[in-house]
Amino acid sequence: MAMANAISCDGLTKRYGDVLALDHLSLDVPAGVIFGFLGPNGAGKTTALRLFTGLAFPDSGSATIAGVDVATGDVSLHRRYSFLDQSPQYYGWMRGRELLAFVGELFGLRGAALRSRVDEVLALTGLTEGAKRRIGGYSGGMRQRLGLAQALINQPEVLFLDEPVSALDPEGRHDILEVIAGLRGRSTVFMSSHVLADIERVCDAVAIINKGRLVVSSTVAELQDRYAQPIFTFEPEPGQDERVQRLLAALREAAWAGEVVQEHGIVRVLARDTAQASSEILGLLAAHHVEVQRFERGRPSLEDIFLRLVGTESTEKATAE
Amino acid sequence: MEGFSVFLRKEWREAVRSNRLLVVAAVFLVLGIISPLTAKYTPELLKAIGTGQPGVVITFPTPTVNDAIAQFIKNVAGTGLFIAILLPMGMVAREKERGTAAFVLTKPLSRAAFLGAKLVALVALLAIGVALAAAITYIYTAILFEPMTVGGFIACSALVLLSLIVYGLLTFLGSTLVRSQLAAVGIGLAAWVLISIIGISPRAAQFTPAGLMDPASALARGTAPDHLWLSVVANIVLCVVLAGIAWLAFRRQELTGATE
Numbered sequence: 001m002a003m004a005n006a007i008s009c010d011g012l013t014k015r016y017g018d019v020l021a022l023d024h025l026s027l028d029v030p031a032g033v034i035f036g037f038l039g040p041n042g043a044g045k046t047t048a049l050r051l052f053t054g055l056a057f058p059d060s061g062s063a064t065i066a067g068v069d070v071a072t073g074d075v076s077l078h079r080r081y082s083f084l085d086q087s088p089q090y091y092g093w094m095r096g097r098e099l100l101a102f103v104g105e106l107f108g109l110r111g112a113a114l115r116s117r118v119d120e121v122l123a124l125t126g127l128t129e130g131a132k133r134r135i136g137g138y139s140g141g142m143r144q145r146l147g148l149a150q151a152l153i154n155q156p157e158v159l160f161l162d163e164p165v166s167a168l169d170p171e172g173r174h175d176i177l178e179v180i181a182g183l184r185g186r187s188t189v190f191m192s193s194h195v196l197a198d199i200e201r202v203c204d205a206v207a208i209i210n211k212g213r214l215v216v217s218s219t220v221a222e223l224q225d226r227y228a229q230p231i232f233t234f235e236p237e238p239g240q241d242e243r244v245q246r247l248l249a250a251l252r253e254a255a256w257a258g259e260v261v262q263e264h265g266i267v268r269v270l271a272r273d274t275a276q277a278s279s280e281i282l283g284l285l286a287a288h289h290v291e292v293q294r295f296e297r298g299r300p301s302l303e304d305i306f307l308r309l310v311g312t313e314s315t316e317k318a319t320a321e
Numbered sequence: 322m323e324g325f326s327v328f329l330r331k332e333w334r335e336a337v338r339s340n341r342l343l344v345v346a347a348v349f350l351v352l353g354i355i356s357p358l359t360a361k362y363t364p365e366l367l368k369a370i371g372t373g374q375p376g377v378v379i380t381f382p383t384p385t386v387n388d389a390i391a392q393f394i395k396n397v398a399g400t401g402l403f404i405a406i407l408l409p410m411g412m413v414a415r416e417k418e419r420g421t422a423a424f425v426l427t428k429p430l431s432r433a434a435f436l437g438a439k440l441v442a443l444v445a446l447l448a449i450g451v452a453l454a455a456a457i458t459y460i461y462t463a464i465l466f467e468p469m470t471v472g473g474f475i476a477c478s479a480l481v482l483l484s485l486i487v488y489g490l491l492t493f494l495g496s497t498l499v500r501s502q503l504a505a506v507g508i509g510l511a512a513w514v515l516i517s518i519i520g521i522s523p524r525a526a527q528f529t530p531a532g533l534m535d536p537a538s539a540l541a542r543g544t545a546p547d548h549l550w551l552s553v554v555a556n557i558v559l560c561v562v563l564a565g566i567a568w569l570a571f572r573r574q575e576l577t578g579a580t581e
Contacts, residue, residue, distance in 0.1 A: 050575075050576075050577070053427045054426075054427065055423050055426070055575065055576045055577070056575040056577075057573060057575065075323045075324075075430070075431045076323075076429070078427060078428055078430075079429050081427075082427070085420065085423065085424065087420070088420075089419050089420035089421050089423075089424060090421060090424060091331075091335070091421060093335065093338045093339060102327065103428060105327045106324050106327050106328075106425075106428040106429050107428070108429070
């Protein structure tokens with residue numbers, strides 16, 4: 001039996017003046033999965049999220065959440081999903097617990113059930129200690145934890161997260177990703193992020209968009225299989241720049257090599273012809289007298305695939321931000 | 322209007338915590354206190370200043386309760402209108418500007434409930450202010466002059482409140498249309514100037530908030546007011562139209578986060 005779609009959109013298009021923010025986006029997200037939504041800055045990710053959550057209205061196309069057409073503007077649909085903005089803003093004069101109680105009340109929770117649910121989400125997001133403080137004094141990380149807490153209060157069927165861990169330190173990022181991973185099977189999580197390692201870590205499926213258009217939509221495993229050409233990675237010993245540059249030039253001319261990238265001293269070579277690459281690459285290193293600290297052959301990461309699909313320029317912009 | 326009562330409670334707590342309620346109460350209390358005091362002591366003060374000059378003889382009619390009523394209307398409706406214009410400038414615009422409107426409107430809170438709760442909060446704040454001013458004016462007038470008829474003065478205060486609600490709604494509409502509080506207050510002030518220009522014609526003035534002042538004065542004095550219902554109905558219709566335009570503008574307005 002086919003799995004029901006928690007989120008669907010068909011030909012979703014949105015234009016802001018001369019800018020085509022979203023160009024006929026069609027997408028199906030099965031229920032219960034954690035879905036990564038990737039794209040460089042300005043690709044249309046936030047626009048899509050705003051269209052799904054009724055904060056903006058499409059020029060054409062349609063979207064459904066849990067089978068309900070978003071265009072109906074039916075507020076009862078809001079009971080079935082939650083949304084965490086990329087830069088969450090709340091009432092600074094409220095205390096953390098107070099905001100969660102306010103949101104819980106909007107969802108119809110009262111009395112002991114409300115208090116219990118507020119305690120649960122505070123504990124889940126590691127915010128119990130800060131719950132009595134005014135939100136105005138929260139750090140960016142605390143604000144993001146609070147954002148996730150308020151988004152979880154109604155145990156949503158569908159959870160939209162726009163860059164949910166961008167303001168968190170590594171420990172906080174790990175904790176919150178664990179919380180998100182724990183929602184698998186219970187909620188459908190639609191999560192946009194620039195941090196591709198995070199997406200790869202928790203997401204079952206991804207969609208990549210660029211310039212408002214869908215580039216690819218697939219499970220992470222299928223995507224890695226589809227772009228299964230191996231990546232050769234090596235790290236030259238320092239102090240041999242001239243030889244390394246000559247080697248890079250030779251690699252770029254090799255028919256079996258695809259993209260050749262040097263970043264932070266590490267060289268990555270995408271192989272077009274695996275067999276030829278495997279037999280020749282070490283010979284090239286030796287011929288150019290390049291000594292290496294590390295050499296390995298690996299599967300392409302989501303970042304490698306993203307880079308191939310979206311282009312180096314876009315990725316550099318995204319990384320810089 | 323899903324979420325109305327929960328959001329109205331939030332509006333009330335915000336008015337208390339941000340000291341908005343305190344400021345409104347304090348300003349209207351002062352306006353209420355000075356009204357009968359000004360009526361009573363201004364002639365005596367001027368007389369005291371004038372008699373110091375050789376050859377100058379100033380005579381003033383003895384101040385009466387009617388002067389206190391005139392001062393009340395002038396102060397509370399005249400000066401209070403600036404409170405009414407300033408009070409709602411951020412009510413919607415600030416929430417849009419900061420991104421909290423986008424946050425709260427993805428919850429089970431309809432846009433009608435969002436606007437409705439804010440309108441009720443605005444009317445409640447103005448009503449509290451006018452009620453405080455009226456109560457203190459009534460007490461001081463009774464001490465310094467004589468008690469006014471309670472019913473007439475309540476009706477007078479209600480008309481003053483209605484005029485302030487109209488001015489408040491003009492800024493509220495501005496706050497709904499734009500994302501900036503300053504632009505919202507600019508719209509409110511521009512509308513006030515426009516209404517003042519319209520009010521130059523006595524016939525047209527009857528349909529504006531200024532047209533409520535003559536009936537208000539007559540009711541407080543216990544005399545028969547002219548064009549009472551015409552002005553009341555016109556101003557209520559104006560309120561409904563302004564609230565309706567605000568709703569139409571906000572109903573399909575696109576909302577963004579704070580950073581966009």
